[in-house]
Amino acid sequence: MTVETPRVTTIALAIRDWPGHRAGQHVDVRLTAPDGYQTERSYSIASAPEDADVSLTVERLDDGEVSPYLVDELRPGDEIELRGPVGGYFAWDNELGGPLFLVAGGSGLVPFRSMLRHHRASGSRVPVRLLCSARSLELLIYREELIKLAADDLVDVSVTLTREAPDDWRGYRGRIDPALLSTTGWSAKEEPLTYICGPTAFVETAAAGLVALGHDPGRIRTERFGGTGV
Amino acid sequence: MHPLDGNAMAGVMHDLFARDMTTMGYQCTGCGKTGAVAEMAVYASGPGTVARCRDCDTILLMLSERRGMYCLDAPGMTHAILPLA
Numbered sequence A: 001m002t003v004e005t006p007r008v009t010t011i012a013l014a015i016r017d018w019p020g021h022r023a024g025q026h027v028d029v030r031l032t033a034p035d036g037y038q039t040e041r042s043y044s045i046a047s048a049p050e051d052a053d054v055s056l057t058v059e060r061l062d063d064g065e066v067s068p069y070l071v072d073e074l075r076p077g078d079e080i081e082l083r084g085p086v087g088g089y090f091a092w093d094n095e096l097g098g099p100l101f102l103v104a105g106g107s108g109l110v111p112f113r114s115m116l117r118h119h120r121a122s123g124s125r126v127p128v129r130l131l132c133s134a135r136s137l138e139l140l141i142y143r144e145e146l147i148k149l150a151a152d153d154l155v156d157v158s159v160t161l162t163r164e165a166p167d168d169w170r171g172y173r174g175r176i177d178p179a180l181l182s183t184t185g186w187s188a189k190e191e192p193l194t195y196i197c198g199p200t201a202f203v204e205t206a207a208a209g210l211v212a213l214g215h216d217p218g219r220i221r222t223e224r225f226g227g228t229g230v
Numbered sequence B: 001m002h003p004l005d006g007n008a009m010a011g012v013m014h015d016l017f018a019r020d021m022t023t024m025g026y027q028c029t030g031c032g033k034t035g036a037v038a039e040m041a042v043y044a045s046g047p048g049t050v051a052r053c054r055d056c057d058t059i060l061l062m063l064s065e066r067r068g069m070y071c072l073d074a075p076g077m078t079h080a081i082l083p084l085a
Helices: A067-073 A106-121 A143-149 A178-184 A200-212 B006-017
Strands: A002-005 A008-013 A026-032 A038-044 A054-059 A081-086 A100-105 A128-134 A155-161 A193-199 A220-225 B024-027 B034-036 B041-043 B049-052 B059-066 B069-073
Touching: A008 A067, A026 A054, A026 B006, A038 A054, A038 A106, A038 B006, A054 A067, A054 A106, A081 B006, A100 A106, A100 A200, A106 A128, A106 A143, A106 A193, A106 A200, A106 A220, A128 A143, A128 A178, A143 A155, A155 A178, A178 A200, A193 A200, A200 A220, A220 B006, B006 B041, B006 B049, B006 B059, B006 B069
Parallel strands: A100 A128, A100 A193, A128 A155, A193 A220
Antiparallel strands: A002 A008, A008 A054, A026 A038, A026 A081, B024 B034, B041 B049, B049 B059, B059 B069
16 A cells, blocks of 8 residues: 555555456456445556556545445555446547646546556557646645656656645646646647546536637546545 | 446446446436446435436436345436447
């Protein structure tokens, strides 16, 4: 288990008979209470198909039914019940091409870690631009991995911090808007394939902004979750 | 509360239809919009799950579960679910 931020943990899973997954797919985690009450939530897979382990990155929601258990209570060696991999809509393989624009709000970065690792592991030549929005640098997950990924000539990483930024911060500040999407992404005439993942309001803002910039809605795929932190 | 989207129903829909349903297309009976199942507006915080059309709010489908039995009603998706073009 790897602590990403005080609220976010990455959990590596040893799964018997895992059939393999596509980058961007998720799994459902089901918890059963001693009285038989069951509840389940969906989590994006953070690892690439090529990685040895399947890992999930989970943000603890204070009013959540599953995430507080996964982040605070789960210990190495514990068993959990999973269903998956599921979801083919928000998946990307090298064969789908690009250019790729990935827009992440908070822990919406999780499926993109899988896609970017797949991009590297498969030797993809698809150019990628990633825009991440986080409240602060401390709350940006995968910081060190993002720095390494950005060393690839084909991968361009932009970060915007919405609440606080270090004095010497050279990235972007403030919430995403059409101007930032235009600066950090591709122009509409380059016909990018766009994936947007984050809390619902973030996804709506990003998708509407791109459509207003003339992007084809049919090339924009979205995934919304009930998290916080943009 | 903000709705999620059809991706959140991928697991249970896969169990019920034995295939990935998020990439399937549908046509809303309310406004005629066509889209992918993944794009539906999904309200999952109640006792059941309700999926609505993102454009006109028509209820596309409702799903509830009790003791391992699922009940699926699709008032707004009366057309057969179509493969997405």
